[in-house]
Amino acid sequence: MIETPHIKCNKEDISNIVLMPGDPLRAKFIAETYLKDYNLVNNVRNMLAYTGYYKGKKITVFSSGMGMASMGIYCYELYKFFDVKYIIRIGSCGSNNKEIKLLDTILSTSSYTETNFSYTYSSVDVHEIESSNYLNEIILNKDNTIKQGKTVCSMVFDAYMENKEEYNKRLPKDIIASEMEAFALFYIAKMLKKDAACLLTVSDSLYDNSKISSSDRQNNLKHMIEVALEACLEVL
Numbered sequence: 001m002i003e004t005p006h007i008k009c010n011k012e013d014i015s016n017i018v019l020m021p022g023d024p025l026r027a028k029f030i031a032e033t034y035l036k037d038y039n040l041v042n043n044v045r046n047m048l049a050y051t052g053y054y055k056g057k058k059i060t061v062f063s064s065g066m067g068m069a070s071m072g073i074y075c076y077e078l079y080k081f082f083d084v085k086y087i088i089r090i091g092s093c094g095s096n097n098k099e100i101k102l103l104d105t106i107l108s109t110s111s112y113t114e115t116n117f118s119y120t121y122s123s124v125d126v127h128e129i130e131s132s133n134y135l136n137e138i139i140l141n142k143d144n145t146i147k148q149g150k151t152v153c154s155m156v157f158d159a160y161m162e163n164k165e166e167y168n169k170r171l172p173k174d175i176i177a178s179e180m181e182a183f184a185l186f187y188i189a190k191m192l193k194k195d196a197a198c199l200l201t202v203s204d205s206l207y208d209n210s211k212i213s214s215s216d217r218q219n220n221l222k223h224m225i226e227v228a229l230e231a232c233l234e235v236l
Helices: 024-034 068-081 117-122 133-142 164-170 182-191 214-232
Strands: 017-020 036-042 049-054 057-062 086-095 105-112 128-130 147-153 175-179 195-205
Touching: 017 068, 017 214, 024 049, 024 057, 024 214, 057 214, 068 086, 068 117, 068 182, 086 133, 086 182, 086 214, 105 133, 105 175, 105 182, 105 214, 117 182, 128 182, 133 195, 133 214, 147 182, 175 195, 182 195, 195 214
Parallel strands: 017 057, 017 086, 086 195, 105 147, 147 175
Antiparallel strands: 036 049, 049 057, 086 175, 105 128, 105 195
16 A cells, blocks of 8 residues: 555556546546446545546546646656556646637647746746657547647636736747646656646637537537547557
């Protein structure tokens, strides 16, 4: 049994490949919907994790919580103490590009941040980090219609920013979407010589004020989840 400050389970209870939604209940949904012979392997702080089999492949679905700090904790402990090699984040995002529409699926090829996450972690000032080419190629082979590009990772939920317009003006012009966890995942993966990818579903947009229904959101999230699961089958 391995017990870190945030995870308690046997090393063999965790697969070498992990799907990482932010929401613990989404991890539960994925396990119940897609995995065979699954077990709850972590519930410390109610950060639920399940390990089971998808088409015969052992996969762990482990919730990360929200924000870079939470993602940084869980991906670090999984990579460092549980011999995880690959993590694919699956979450939602906001579109920063007119061509990226509600419910589109996005693959983040790199993550940009204004924050000092890297400086705090390793005393190196880095503001953009690439995801894993190896995982990205596998994912795109499963669905080459997925939009891909640079995303921004923020420490503040954009709806709560005092001056959201000024923030968006500061961003690089090639940002296609906004989220809150990928930079920490990609940076920790690079520091520990592991692989990380990030698939996102667009839930809101700077260019579209319409609301998507809960059923539409769920159905499109299922597309993202299924692409990620199918990609897991190809990982060595």
